[in-house]
Structures are given as structure tokens and as C-alpha cells.
Amino acid sequence: MARARKQEVQKEKKPLTKEELWIYVKRYWQLYLLLLAPMLYFLIFKYSPMYYVLIAFKKYSIVQSVAEMPWAKNHGFEYFLKAFKNKDFINALRNTIFLNLLDIIVGFPVPIIFALLLNELRLKFFKKTVQTVAYMPHFLSWVIIYGLALQVFSPNTGLINMVIEKLGGETIHFLDDPNNWVKTYIGLGIWQSFGWNSIIYLAAISGISPELYEAASVDGANRFQKMWHITLPGIRPTIVVLLILALGNVLGSGFDRPYVLQNNLVMKNAEVISTFVYKYGIKGLQFSLTTAVGLFQSIANVFFLLLANWFSRKMGERGIM
């Protein structure tokens, strides 16, 4: 027993010997057994399918296994070269980055501000109601949101344009003008998600010690000063983690939001990688090409994630790994 206690004191310094490790495992084997299940899950459902990424480097055939398919030209990189020569892909890549960056720049601060404002509310009932109403849109599918958007934004019969027309103004093409479409796209995205995203900030705010606020009150700080000097720094680690995750996804994109919202008149701004992959890959049967695009997208995402993580560490935050 004494030996075990001594070992526990020292365990952070010295590596365990084989014998000690065995004792350790024997004592906590149930925990390891529990860990096995998620590990198996990841191996079976996340890692083994990665084998099929090889399709990106091979000439795809429906009747051959991945191993049997012949390698693509240019040492297997034919489809990557093809993708980068494809104007539509370059356009989709540009749009993906552009729309995602806009989403971060415009959309990222919104839930933070909303959480801060909500936190200042005194009436509990009112606060709860506002919060619930704000995160309701998160549960609507994009197809439904598009249906709503049509009722509100369509040029001829949309609510807003009818009002504008009654007031003698010019019709605004929210959904079928390429530049306005970007604004509508970003706006609808924020509307759908800011309430939901604010939950995590509210949770972080509630974890801040009330003593800090009391001390600040004693020092004569007003509400704005408290918000600025206590609440915001209190949730800074949360903000950084979420920002890293958002930046890591700058090349990724959901499928349904752009797909549902896009139409023929706005394609030059609306085609993103996910819809490009769907059109060329699933509908156009170019599986190798689109797997190559998907692989490129994933690798670029990892790169951005690491970059953001490195940057946040440089800035003195903890990062996520």
C-alpha cells in the first residue's frame, strides 16, 4: 500500500515500470474495457472507410474492387490535376472560402453579443422566452427555411417586395441576383443558428464566479465595464476554441444550405464544393474526380485547423490540442 501511495505521488514525474503499469491496468481494467467500445466504433466506422479514399488515385470502375482498379495517370494524381484545371471547381473553391469567411466574420460575433445581452436581462421569464424563440430556427430544415424565404423575399409576391412596391421603391432581388444572394445566404445562416450557438456561451458565462462581479461592484464598475472586463475575458477560452473549430471548417461546407438556396441565376456565387461534388460525382458519375476533390478539401481543412491552433497558442491561449 505504501508503495502504491508513493508511486501516485511520483507518477507525473517518472515513467511507469512494466510491473507498475500492470498493477495500474489491473486496477482500472473496467475503464479500459469501456474505452474499447468507442475505439472500435472509430476503427470500423471512421477509419476503415478511409481505404476507399484510394479511389481518388485510381481509375474508378463499378465492377472492380478498389485494389483491382488501375492507377490513374500522372502517378495517380490525374484527377487532382484535372480538378485544378476545371474552372467550375476553382469557382466552387473560391465561393466556398468566400462564403465561409463571410460566415465567420459576420456570423461568428452574433451569438456572443446575443449571449452577453441575454445575460444582462433581469426578468427571468422574459430571458427564457427570448432564448427559446431564438434557438427555434435551429430545428427547421433548410428546405423549410427556403419555403419561408420565398414567401418573404421573392421579387413578385414576397412580403418585403410588396411593401417596398407599395412605398414606391424598386424591387430588390434578394434570391436571384448574385450579389444580393450572398447577403441573403449569410443572413439566413445567422438567423438559423445564432440562438443555438449562444447556448454554449451562456453556459460559459454562468461558470464565471459571482465574486468577481461583487468585487467589481464594490470598486464602482458599471454594467458595461463588468461586461467588458469580467464576462468577456471569462468566456475568452470558449470563444477561441469555437473560432479554431470554425476556421478548421473554412473549406468545408454543409450541403443542404447552399443546395437548397441556389438557383440558376446566382450560380457564379452559389456553387460550393459540396454541391460541385454532388453534381459532378453523384449525378455526373465522376467518382474519382470528386473523391480527389473531397480528399483535398479534408486535407486543407486539417491544415487550417492546425494553423488556427498554432496561432491561438502564439496568442497565449490554450488551443485544442
Add this chain to the structure above:
Amino acid sequence: MKNRVLSLLLTGTMVVSLAACDGGNGNGGGQAGGGNEGGGNAEPTQEVTQETFTGTADEIEGGSSSELTDGKFAETRHITVEIYDRGNDGGSDPTNNMYTDYIKKGMLEDHNVEVEFVKVPRWTETDEINNLLAAGTAPDICLTYSYPTIQTYADMGGVIDLQDLVVDNKNDLPHLWDWLGQTNMYWDKSVQDGTLWALEGKRANNNRIVTFIRKDWLDTLGLEEPTTREEFYNCMVAFRDNADTLLGKDAKQMVPFSVSSDVGWRAALLIESFMDPDVTDKELYTLGFDDRKLTQNGTKEAIQLLNQWYNEDLMWKDFAIAESNTEDDMMKAGYVGAFMHNWDYPFRNGEDSINANLQRNVGPDAKFVAIDCWENSKGEYVKYCDSTAGDRKIFFPTTNDEPLASLLYLDWISDPEHIEYLQVGDEGVTHEKTADGAYTFMPATGDAIMNSGQNIDMTITCNGLHLSTDELTLASLANNYPPCDPEDVAKANEVACNGKKPTKNAKITSIEAETGMGEALNGKRDIIYDTCMSCKPEEFEANWEELMADYLSSGGQDIIDERTEKWEAQYGDKVNLD
């Protein structure tokens, strides 16, 4: 001990519940490759063995199969057959209704073959059949409108070559050969290697597209039915200017001429009237990859005219963003003055047809009637239409273990007697007979409802009404759209038949530059049409030039070049087919 049991139990539960998760939230590369796993399970590639085969079927004695006695298998065989699911409001179950029962019973009795129907959504059929083929779970008898899809899978070895099968079993397939004939049986046969990946279902009726206009509006405004482009334009202007008279408080909803985002189809007659009346078969073919005439000469002027009309508020402003049913609803509500569509479009779907709805919603006189008003530079009213082939294609994926039973199915479904029953149903339930023997069709209920006009989804080798005699067919055709007026249908049929110009088959089977390009180029085509139709007039020229250049450099020009090259290799200086 208790703890150990508990922890084991917990672990077990966790493993089971995690295994039940399907990992559906993978992203990026994983998803792009999705649907490929089936590849490993599919059958090995079929080698092409008919390299030397060049003769026509006339020279070849058809055979019959030794597997059959009296047309029947000794043991019951099982096949699956694709059937379109149109999702009609109040339709019958596409896989289980009066007509599927008739087929199942007949096939079992005549050939000892058990038939199972597999439904595929009609409006996304190409995507769906792609998914099924990629997963190796496609039905034994597949049906699609998209030959490139078949070609793509055939190139990968996923489709059965039918050439030997139809010849070797010719004697067992009398109805199939009789009905489809050489044209449709061999339409898709390769000149190069004699392979035959698909049989062409036959159009009993190759009417294509007709322009419809609101007769009651013309009457209200004292206008004649337009017979020229100019007169049509004047009617549209009159509709626009008299919206208050025609629609009252709904005047704002007025759409004189409605065209959806598929401009190339919904304005086809207008676009085609700008083409050279003496256009050669070679030009039609080499510039003909796009079936919406994008690359044909004259199309630019046609779209420019549409652009002018659009900017004069003669057309539908929300066309690009509206959901798919919106336009039909507008027609039914009575907001639309004119449109182009399939020749029988306003009569389709019985009580839910556009004309029936109009009469309920607007008044007894309200209806769309067919007009003929798109004259070309020679003053002719040409209707480019399809051959009897080139419609739905039937093919067997290599996962089909019962090719003979499947062919017998096609034969059974091509028997004139069976076609007639599937199209007319039971007397007193779906039809009654007039004195001269013609069928009058009546709205059916329950299981007897046909989900498609003339039950074309059931009669996959036959599209359109086809009864025992041509007279009977014509007389019955007009009665085929209750509760719509038979005279209106007859007139639409007449207009559709005026100046028909059927497509010819150049028999140049595979253009490599086209492989896999269909989706991308069709998408670009629609963008060109939609953008150029709806932009400001002063931007038209620049938009057209820029977008066309993009279309051509994205593969369009390669296709035209390869088509020209192959035409010249095959026909030399000849510019017209026989």
C-alpha cells in the same frame, strides 16, 4: 463481483448501441466516395464477344431457348421490375394495384415467372437509378430516359449485352419483335462492335410540345387565336395591359407568358422557329448534343426576343427561384395567359388537370386551348419531334440473373392484348364503350387509378395509347382525358402533328467527349438560358458571349468537334441521312 457484472453489462450495451449508429456524419473525402462499396460485390465484367458481328438481324435465324416448355419455365423464376413512382395526390400504390396484379398473374400463368415491382421516383429517376446501380441493387429490368447513364455503366461492365439474347431467343419473343421492330430493337446497337446495351421503348404517339393559350381571355378581349409570332406577342401585350379586367383584384399575379427555369424546353417551339428551315442532318447532329438546341444556329436571336419580352413584363419573374409546383398552381388558379408544354399537359390527371381546375376556380368557360403560331423564316410550322425510338430505354444490369425471364416479361408486356387492357382497364370501372366501339374513359377510384396517362409506367415498351386498330386509337385518344373536352384534346393532337419532323439516328454511338459531361453541361445550358432571358437588355450581348464561351470551353466545343469528325469518318461529304 456485482461491479464487474455491471461494468460488463454497460460495455455490452455500449458496443451494441454504437454498432447501431451508422456513422452517417462522416464528411469530406469519405462522402464523396459514398455509394462505391457496392462495386466490390457486382459481377465481373462482361467481355464484348461480338467483334465480328456486322450483319443485320434479317440474315440471322432467331432461336429459342431450351429452358422453356410451352413458353414456361419448369421452376418458378423471380424477377424485379422498375416502376416509376409519380407521387400523385390520391394515386394508387405504384407497386400494388389493379394493373400490377394483372401483370403478376399473367406472367405467372404464361411463363411461370414471379414479378416484383420496385418503385423509383419519376422526377429524380436518373439520380435514383445511378444510386441503385452503384450499390448493386438495381432491379433486373431497369428503365431510364437517360442513355448516357446506361452507356457509362456499360463502359464499366455493369450492363448486360442484349444482342445475342434477343436474337437467340427470337422465337420466344414474337410480340416484342413485332411491336418494337428493327428500328426500336436496334436503335442503340453499336455500329462499331455490335453491342446492344438497351432496347428502346416505342412511342405510340410521338407528339411533343404545343402552345396553349387562355381561350376565355381571348374572347373577353375580343382577340383571335394567334397564328404568327407577331400575333402571339400582341396577345401577350393585351393580357398584360388588361390585367385588371381579366383578374380583378389579383391583377398583380398576372403572368401573360409563363416559362419555367427550363427555358430550352418551355420555349422550345419559339427557339426552334428561329432555326434554318433547310438545316442539314449533319448540322442537326454535330450541333445537337444539347437537346434544348443551345448550340444550334438561330438560338441566340430567339433568346434575345425572350429577353425583350421578359423586360416588357410579359413573363414570369419568379421563374428561377420558385418551387416546382408553383407554376402549375398558378395555371390552375388562372393567373397564366399562355405557356408551352407537352401536347396534352393541361388535360393530364383527370379532376386535378389544369383545365378541370380552371373551370372550378375561374368559371365554366375558362380553359387552355392549343394554338399554332411559331412560323419559321419560310412560313412553315415545324415541330421537331422524336422518332418512335429515343424515349425510354430498357436495360438489364449485370446483377440480373434472369435475363431470359426478363425478356419474356418485355414480350408479355408488348402483347397488343395486354397493352390494351393496361391502357383501358375494366369496362364500367375505368372506361365505357361508345356506339362505334371507341373507349370513353372515366375517372377511376382506388386501385384502378392509373398513376400515369394511358398507364405508360406499366407498359414500358409502349408510350402512348395503342389499341388494336389505329381508328380505335384515334377515336379513343380524345376521350382519354376525362373530364376535359374531347374536342380540345383532338385539337391539341392536330396541332402537335402539324409539320412533324422526327429525329433521325446517326448511329454514331459513343462520343468520348460526352462521357460524364451531361450533368455539368446541361447545368451550364440552363444557366445561360435563364441568365440571358432575364438580364437587362443592354447586358444580353455580353452575358451571352461570356457564358457561351464558358460552355464551349468546358467541353461543349470538344463534343462538337468529335461529332463532326465522327460524322465525316462515317458519312464523308454526305450532309443528309437517307
